[in-house]
Amino acid sequence: xxxxxxxxxxxxxxxxxxxxxxxxxxxxxxxxxxxxxxxxxxxxxxxxxxxxxxxxxxxxxxxxxxxxxxxxxxxxxxxxxxxxxxxxxxxxxxxxxxxxxxxxxxxxxxxxxxxxxxxxxxxxxxxxxxxxxxxxxxxxxxxxxxxxxxxxxxxxxxxxxxxxxxxxxxxxxxxxxxxxxxxxxxxxxxxxxxxxxxxxxxxxxxxxxxxxxxxxxxxxxxxxxxxxxxxxxxxxxxxxxxxxxxxxxxxxxxxxxxxxxxxxxxxxxxxxxxxxxxx
Amino acid sequence: xxxxxxxxxxxxxxxxxxxxxxxxxxxxxxxxxxxxxxxxxxxxxxxxxxxxxxxxxxxxxxxxxxxxxxxxxxxxxxxxxxxxxxxxxxxxxxxxxxxxxxxxxxxxxxxxxxxxxxxxxxxxxxxxxxxxxxxxxxxxxxxxxxxxxxxxxxxxxxxxxxxxxxxxxxxxxxxxxxxxxxxxxxxxxxxxxxxxxxxxxxxxxxxxxxxxxxxxxxxxxxxxxxxxxxxxxxxxxxxxxxxxxxxxxxxxxxxxxxxxxxxxxxxxxxxxxxxxxxxx
Numbered sequence: 300x301x302x303x304x305x306x307x308x309x310x311x312x313x314x315x316x317x318x319x320x321x322x323x324x325x326x327x328x329x330x331x332x333x334x335x336x337x338x339x340x341x342x343x344x345x346x347x348x349x350x351x352x353x354x355x356x357x358x359x360x361x362x363x364x365x366x367x368x369x370x371x372x373x374x375x376x377x378x379x380x381x382x383x384x385x386x387x388x389x390x391x392x393x394x395x396x397x398x399x400x401x402x403x404x405x406x407x408x409x410x411x412x413x414x415x416x417x418x419x420x421x422x423x424x425x426x427x428x429x430x431x432x433x434x435x436x437x438x439x440x441x442x443x444x445x446x447x448x449x450x451x452x453x454x455x456x457x458x459x460x461x462x463x464x465x466x467x468x469x470x471x472x473x474x475x476x477x478x479x480x481x482x483x484x485x486x487x488x489x490x491x492x493x494x495x496x497x498x499x500x501x502x503x504x505x506x507x508x509x510x511x512x513x514x515x516x517x518x519x520x521x522x523x524x525x526x527x528x529x530x531x532x533x534x535x536x537x538x539x540x541x542x543x544x545x546x547x548x549x550x551x552x553x554x555x556x557x558x559x560x561x562x563x564x565x566x567x568x569x570x571x572x573x574x575x576x577x578x
Numbered sequence: 579x580x581x582x583x584x585x586x587x588x589x590x591x592x593x594x595x596x597x598x599x600x601x602x603x604x605x606x607x608x609x610x611x612x613x614x615x616x617x618x619x620x621x622x623x624x625x626x627x628x629x630x631x632x633x634x635x636x637x638x639x640x641x642x643x644x645x646x647x648x649x650x651x652x653x654x655x656x657x658x659x660x661x662x663x664x665x666x667x668x669x670x671x672x673x674x675x676x677x678x679x680x681x682x683x684x685x686x687x688x689x690x691x692x693x694x695x696x697x698x699x700x701x702x703x704x705x706x707x708x709x710x711x712x713x714x715x716x717x718x719x720x721x722x723x724x725x726x727x728x729x730x731x732x733x734x735x736x737x738x739x740x741x742x743x744x745x746x747x748x749x750x751x752x753x754x755x756x757x758x759x760x761x762x763x764x765x766x767x768x769x770x771x772x773x774x775x776x777x778x779x780x781x782x783x784x785x786x787x788x789x790x791x792x793x794x795x796x797x798x799x800x801x802x803x804x805x806x807x808x809x810x811x812x813x814x815x816x817x818x819x820x821x822x823x824x825x826x827x828x829x830x831x832x833x834x835x836x837x838x839x840x841x842x843x844x845x846x847x848x849x850x851x852x853x854x855x856x857x858x
Contacts, residue, residue, distance in 0.1 A: 393663065467702040467764070470658055471715040471771055472692030485705045 334549030347516045354541045362532035364518045370502045373441040385453035409447035415506035417444045422510040434526040437512025445497035456489025491570035505530035529555045617671035628829045639806045641816040644826035650809040695768025697781040701760035703752035711752045715771035734766040758789025778808040825849045
């Protein structure tokens with residue numbers, strides 16, 4: 300009887316993993332098989348020329364650069380805002396105190412807000428400030444979108460830091476701030492993961508940037524110019540009636556996937572280097 | 579356990595004088611560096627420590643023994659003000675270090691903690707290299723000079739017998755050391771800020787016998803210069819290294835005296851029972 304139970308559990312687990320891997324494989328296969336034929340050097344090195352969306356030549360360098368600039372600035376801004384929050388609710392306040400709970404709950408709500416709402420909110424701010432669709436607007440909206448992800452995932456790892464480790468610097472006569480620095484060092488790998496998660500979410504989100512960053516065929520040269528982004532590039536090309544353009548959408552998706560992969564591997568590599576030498 | 583408890587209550591009624599922990603033959607001791615006066619600690623309205631009065635003799639090893647949950651660790655942590663951040667805990671009474679009440683109004687907590695090194699149950703190496711672990715304390719207290727730091731690190735690592743083992747890999751992360759080495763590193767780290775007192779909270783309970791012996795030997799050497807207070811769960815350890823023993827039960831200090839007195843001639847029935855192993 301118990302043996303049967305174990306067998307069934309094993310099969311259920313295997314099946315669940317199998318289904319997920321199958322879906323992932325299917326998506327990848329679709330993107331690669333459709334996108335690879337139309338992927339060429341022009342795609343990543345040229346901005347769209349006139350009539351690009353009707354099948355004329357050009358590339359999506361505008362969207363690649365736009366996405367990278369956008370995500371880089373947003374991650375920098377939101378790490379500077381969310382790291383202090385996460386450290387504060389874990390190490391300065393008592394982790395289980397009421398105030399921490401309220402802050403955590405607020406970020407949980409932010410986490411659940413659909414990205415289009417952040418887009419609309421960013422749009423509202425832009426109208427208020429008198430801005431037009433611009434890179435800056437996109438950065439604000441995406442920062443808001445990824446901040447709760449960062450806070451919550453740093454919060455998770457911060458909760459794992461043992462009390463003894465925090466008391467070690469304290470008992471040497473360290474101040475609270477010095478203790479927090481030790482804690483931050485301890486959770487460096489967790490912070491890297493948080494960055495990775497938010498990069499993945501932020502770079503692939505279309506709804507936030509649609510209303511705020513706009514779309515353009517050129518690479519933005521200032522924060523106040525509109526910026527193209529990869530998800531929107533995919534969206535616009537997919538909605539084209541020309542089949543060739545539709546296929547380009549898949550190669551844009553492939554590029555986006557590759558960018559995320561590269562970012563992911565390199566961040567992991569860097570964090571492992573850091574933790575090897577310091578931790 | 580229940581029987582013992584009953585006996586304990588009986589003795590409480592009949593012989594209240596003995597329960598209080600008045601200074602037991604402390605006249606021959608030197609002036610106590612660390613003195614606990616009328617210390618009461620409550621955690622969420624539960625009375626954990628009841629009227630503790632204790633004088634820790636200088637330059638010797640004092641072991642605090644007692645069954646689980648009797649408040650040993652709570653007492654040890656109050657000596658270092660580690661309860662500060664817990665809002666559930668209220669503390670009254672005073673702990674005098676160098677004739678200064680550490681719970682006094684204008685006392686800076688970092689200054690107090692610098693005087694005491696704490697050794698936790700499991701080694702808590704900081705997420706940095708071996709060298710940096712020992713240098714951390716002096717560094718936060720203002721020593722920046724690398725040569726000076728190197729001298730301090732070398733001396734302290736020698737003091738805990740770790741220098742020969744790690745001198746070629748001072749830059750490797752401290753977490754790579756074995757758990758016994760880590761605990762000795764933690765001790766060296768604590769010594770680097772020149773404390774007067776060393777507190778150990780079951781500092782050997784996570785270690786294997788050989789590592790335990792090494793740490794115990796270190797304590798025996800260190801007691802020439804430091805006052806050492808150890809909470810220990812193993813009576814045998816107290817027998818091996820203690821100069822003085824404090825026996826606690828249900829939040830009260832039942833008996834305090836020299837290790838010899840406590841182990842060979844305990845005054846109190848409870849102490850007798852605990853030492854003979856009829857409860858633990």
